Amino acid sequence: MTLFSYFADEDSDDSELMLSGFGEVSKDCSGSELEMWSQVLSEWDRQAATTSSTLSTYSSYSLEPPLLPKNLPNLVRSVGVPEALRGEVWQRMTGASGQQEEIVETYRILITKESPDDKVILRDIHRTFPAHDFFKESGGVGQESLYRIAKAYSVYDSEIGYCQGQSFLIAALLLQMPEEQAFGVLVKIMHNHGLRDMFRENFEQLQLRLYQLDRLIEATMPDLWNHFSECGIEAHMYASQWFLTVFTAKFPLFLVMRVLDLFLLEGFQAVFQVALAILKVSKRELLEQDFEGLMKYYR
Numbered sequence: 001m002t003l004f005s006y007f008a009d010e011d012s013d014d015s016e017l018m019l020s021g022f023g024e025v026s027k028d029c030s031g032s033e034l035e036m037w038s039q040v041l042s043e044w045d046r047q048a049a050t051t052s053s054t055l056s057t058y059s060s061y062s063l064e065p066p067l068l069p070k071n072l073p074n075l076v077r078s079v080g081v082p083e084a085l086r087g088e089v090w091q092r093m094t095g096a097s098g099q100q101e102e103i104v105e106t107y108r109i110l111i112t113k114e115s116p117d118d119k120v121i122l123r124d125i126h127r128t129f130p131a132h133d134f135f136k137e138s139g140g141v142g143q144e145s146l147y148r149i150a151k152a153y154s155v156y157d158s159e160i161g162y163c164q165g166q167s168f169l170i171a172a173l174l175l176q177m178p179e180e181q182a183f184g185v186l187v188k189i190m191h192n193h194g195l196r197d198m199f200r201e202n203f204e205q206l207q208l209r210l211y212q213l214d215r216l217i218e219a220t221m222p223d224l225w226n227h228f229s230e231c232g233i234e235a236h237m238y239a240s241q242w243f244l245t246v247f248t249a250k251f252p253l254f255l256v257m258r259v260l261d262l263f264l265l266e267g268f269q270a271v272f273q274v275a276l277a278i279l280k281v282s283k284r285e286l287l288e289q290d291f292e293g294l295m296k297y298y299r
Helices: 031-054 058-063 072-078 083-094 096-110 118-125 141-156 166-174 179-192 201-220 222-231 236-245 253-266 268-286 291-298
Strands: none
Touching (some): 072 253, 083 253, 096 141, 118 166, 141 166, 141 179, 166 179, 166 236, 166 253, 201 236, 222 268, 253 268, 268 291
């Protein structure tokens, strides 16, 4: 499945376009924050010990949301997940950490199979996070890992297959954890956080999300909504990529990781919040643009 209308600017020669995967993620974390996270992880371990006997198998794990420590939501919202712990915390938040053996075994089988989306995947790999050293080299470790995970998921979920833009999310996961674990978290996100539904049935769920965003803009920023209407700007022109990639494309990495922290905690509520925040911060400049200016601004 391809979405050229939503990702057309990926092939643009416009020198002003920002390359995905740019920026640095701070590894700084205060002692008090680390202590709070240590307590949360300890609570998680205690919960895992009492529920390990009821874990579902990998084939059905996506139906079982994980039990989260009571202090986790406030901690994620207030200080975010420390970079050093992010890979482990994301696996725990999605529930993938309790099924490592099943994930690894399934992944090793899937990467040996052929995918009908192979050509589309190969075409996308080189334009995913080209600003990041790990993914720059053609045929390098980063691009090869991207390819294998995208291929494995397309075989695992044959109804959806590979969807253009999926590679950005995969790349973000690969920066936080090993390949097999990144695949496991990807499956969890696609199934448990509503992302998979965005690509089904002619993108009806995506259209619904875009309609909801329009109504939120109309309610919270009516002047901006009126300006968009007068200029002929519709939500799918700028927000489709935001929603389908969960902001992993064309945003600095510190923001990408922070948004994913919140998305794994709150689901699409966090996506709407980030979208509205971006529009609010940019509103003054957006109100000064005509149609062409708005489209260039978003690119």
